[in-house]
Amino acid sequence: AQKVTQAQTEISVVEKEDVTLDCVYETRDTTYYLFWYKQPPSGELVFLIRRNSFDEQNEISGRYSWNFQKSTSSFNFTITASQVVDSAVYFCALSEARTDKLIFGTGTRLQVFP
């Protein structure tokens, strides 16, 4: 069965701090896709990053970076030098091959204080 776990319910940081959001997933498929989405108070889910199971290279994009480790089934997301505008709920999601069905974690609410 597929499952995504985000153990952190809420995180509070002060502006300019780095923050890492944890995500652990379960799947039996060898080909799968992992995503991070951001949901600001307006409600729309905003796509942030995507990682394919066959590509374990970790990257940095601006203030965002991610650490994908198949050995521990983790896909953690880091925001460097956080800003107040980063305040939102962040969702990790999993999708297996041949299906557009996204399995979401319960989300982590990030509050960045000035």
Add this chain to the structure above:
Amino acid sequence: KAGVTQTPRYLIKTRGQQVTLSCSPISGHRSVSWYQQTPGQGLQFLFEYFSETQRNKGNFPGRFSGRQFSNSRSEMNVSTLELGDSALYLCASSLLSSGGAIDTQYFGPGTRLTVL
């Protein structure tokens, strides 16, 4: 390029009524998926349509149905509304799924449905 649009943005209905929500995908996107978001159950997959055919369905009762038109626009319908149907309904579109690889889903702003 315009994003995914959903109408209406807010809706108030009473128990027993039915409701239809609309979703227009990003131009060129042919797959549309629907999700329900509630505080208790989180984000849950409802169904996915591609080329006017339902390809996947989540674990929801038959009161929840949908369809897709030839221009890829999609509607979802909930009949005999219950209080528990109060939720944010999100629509997402993706370019095309082929050969096992999937495309990123882009979400609309959602329709917030309140059932009284």
